Amino acid sequence: MSEKHLQTGDELPAFGEKLRLFAMRFCPYAERSILVLNAKKIPYDHIFINLDQKPEWIFNFSPKGTVPALEYEQGKGIFDSNIINYYLDEKYPEVSLQPTNPLRKAQDKMLVEQLTGAQSAYYTAAFNSPALEPSMVETYHKGLEIVQKELEVRNTKFLHGDEPGLVDYTIWPFLERFEALPLLGKQEFAIDKSKYQGLTKYIEEMKNVPAVKAYYLSPETHAKYIESRAKGNPDYNMLDTSAVCCMRPRKKKGIKELKGRYKCLYNKNREQIQESQHNISVLYFGVVILKKRNIFIDKSNRINRSFQGYKTAASFFRRRTLNLSLFSVLHILINMITSTLSFAMHILLSSYKILEPVRQVVEYVLPYTYRKMANKAIKGGVNFNGKHLRKGDALPPYNGKLRIYNMRYCPYAQRTILALIAKDIDFEVVNVHTQDKPEWLTRKSAFGKVPSLEIKEDVCIYESLVTVEYIDEVYSQRPLLSKDPVIKAYDKIIVEAAGPLHTMFFKLVKAPETITEDNINAYKKALIFIQEQLKSRSTAYFGGDEPGYADYMIWPWLERLYALQDKYETAKFDGAEYKLLNEYVANMLNDPAVSIYLVPKDVLLKVYEAYKTEKFPDYDLLTQ
Structure with missing residues (x-):
């Protein structure tokens, strides 16, 4: 494939019936998707883009004109490296790159997030060195230490296991580029083998992975590109050796900018989305019919308000009894009885740690039934407005159920709260003062931020999107993410x-x-x-x-x-x-x-x- 970067005025090459990735040869985010495509052995074409003189048609596939963007069908695209890579791993499951364990999957995502500070330090050192501060160098090495420690904890050849996985291919492009910084006079960014013995071994192992080897560039090459970009004239085509570009000729000058860049990509996909939504609606229609025939209790009347359950149910029962069939009456009575029994069972099993093994057995044998009954019984008792704990305040004892460390007015934490409520999951809230943080918060969240979701005592996952995707995978009731x-x-x-x-x-x-x-x-x-x-x-x-x-x-x-x-x-x-x-x-x-x-x-x-x-x-x- 050509290393030529297409630019303003160049025509879009004809679609070749394979997946097509729009990238830039030196972009670490685009490399992530290249590595995943290589690792999964998916046939694809790539087109490199000049990001300073973008061709007009790139906005059809990426509204902001960023790379990578994936044309998964002719004229239809998705963008953002993480979104593309998760799509590829689900769409082409033959070679799976993600762990099957939801907790490990969440831990992989958190690890990637923990390296973002080091990535930011790299960009500053490489392209804006006058703005470099000692704290950035410290953040950079903290990120490296986190990766090395995780390799030690997992005790595997790669972070994913014996073979590289999505987490490895996601962090690798930056590790590859980090090695170029000392060549640019930034010795403080060197990855010293005596200090990072485990990490340097991992880096050498990754260089020999076929998917990496096929796209790898040396530190000297990266340094050369960084220098050209830092001078304001990035040499995108420094690797292009073709005498004549194999791409199609340029269009004549004067082509108007495409309008509605943010909507054109998605309007093209309207038909497919509507078709998929129709399939979902057909299933939902059956549920709506049952609801309208009063067979199921409306959400506003669910028996889920703790000790108020009988009162709510009785009120509902009096209003609707004359219109219900015998089946419906029995359905309501069974819900009342099971909700009450599950409430008592949940209180016993979650309040006394000695009964924790019993609770685990019950959840294992009847995972969905137990959770749903307990959630209905407890959900109404969640106190969202508890006091915000500050520095010096003690950590509340863990009581065995899901706990979210929250700040009542934080929009990120609200994401996780909404998912928990929508899925009828039993949980408790511990509010923390984010301007005067309690000392123990960093034990629950590496960044000292909210939300953090404690799924077992001292086992926490954080970052709002990570917590929500974990919740949606572990608790199957009312899926929030489509299976498509x-x-x-x-x-x-x-x-x-x-x-x-x-x-x-x-x-x-x-x-x-x-x-x-x-x-x-x-x-x-x-x-x-x-x-x-x-x-x-x-x-x-x-x-x-x-x-x-x-x-x-x-x-x-x-x-x-x-x-x-x-x-x-x-x-x-x-x-x-x-x-x-x-x-x-x-x-x-x-x-x-x-x-x-x-x-x-x-x-x-x-x-x-x-x-x-x-x-x-x-x-x-x-x-x-």
Whole structure:
């Protein structure tokens, strides 16, 4: 394949009936997907892109013009290395690159996240050395130490096991580039063999992996490219040896920029998404019919309010008895009895550690039944508004059930809370003051951040998306992510594309004076993109007839920005232009999981106003 990087004015080569990856030869993120394609031995073509003079058609496959982007069918694409790689691993399962254990899968994702600080330090050292600070070098070595320690703990040749897996192929492109820094005079970034004996052995093993070997570039080559880019003239084609480019000739100058870059890619996929959603709707229709015939109790009347269960059930029973069949009456009575018995059983098994083996046996024998009964019985007793623990406060004793370390007003932690509520999972909340953190928080979260989900005593997973995907895999009731790899990829793309909403929110509450035209334009594009996706799916929610993964992952920012609209003109998304988006917000506000965790608007504003002062916000405004 040619090493030539196509640029503005170059035509898109004809589609060759194989997967096609758009990349840049020196991009570590694009290399991640190349390695996965190589490791899984999937036939593919690649096209290299000049990222300073991007060809117009790249925006059809990647709305921001970033690489990698994968054309999985002619004219249809997905982007972002992690999204692409998880798609590939699910779509082509013959050579699986992920562990089957959900906990190990989550630990792999956390490890990748823990290396992001080292990656940022690399970029600063390589391309903006005047901004390099000693703390960045310290962060870089901390990342290397984490990888080495994990190799020691796992005691395997590769992080994945005896063969490399997705975690190895995800972190490798940066390890490959780290070796170039000493050649550029950055000796403080050297990976000293005496200090990193295990890591250097791992690096040499990775170089001999066929998937890596086929795409590997030496430190000298990387250093040469880094130098060219640092001087402002990146030599993208330094490896291209073709006398004549094998690509098609350029178009004539004057081609207009493509319009609607954020929506064109997804509109092309509308037919496929609607077809998949139709299949889901057919299954859901049967459930709707049963509900309308009063065979099942509506969510608002579920017997899930702890000791209030009998009262709720009795009220429901009195209202509906005359309209129910004998089967329906028996169904309700069985639910009442099992909910009460499971409540007592769960309290006993989760309150006394001596009974922990019994609880594990029960869950193993009847995993779904036990969890569902216990969740219905306990869910209403979750206290979201407990006191936020601070420095000096003791860690509450672990009681055996899922525990989330939370901050009541944190949008990232809210993601995990919404998933737990939506899936009827029994859990408890420990609120922590993120501005005055208790000393023990770093034992529960390596970054000292929330959310962190404790699944067993001192066994925690963190980062909101990691926790939610773990929850969705382990607890099978009401799946939030689609089983279809394409729809799942698009759901993750929607979450990724909502990034400008995060930026706008944090700037509004902390430093509104720093908001730029670029921030405003990106924010509006993201809102329009979300609305276009809703329109293309023709459903009330991204998840179909009830919220799913994408809905709960973007909601915390929509909730906050919706509350800030009256105070900040920049945040507004009202009027005819955003009609569908406002209908969506109204639907989400009525969702049981959202409504039960909703913070009153006046409280949100009061908390966020405090961020502009030097005082700590009063996180306990809702404390009961």
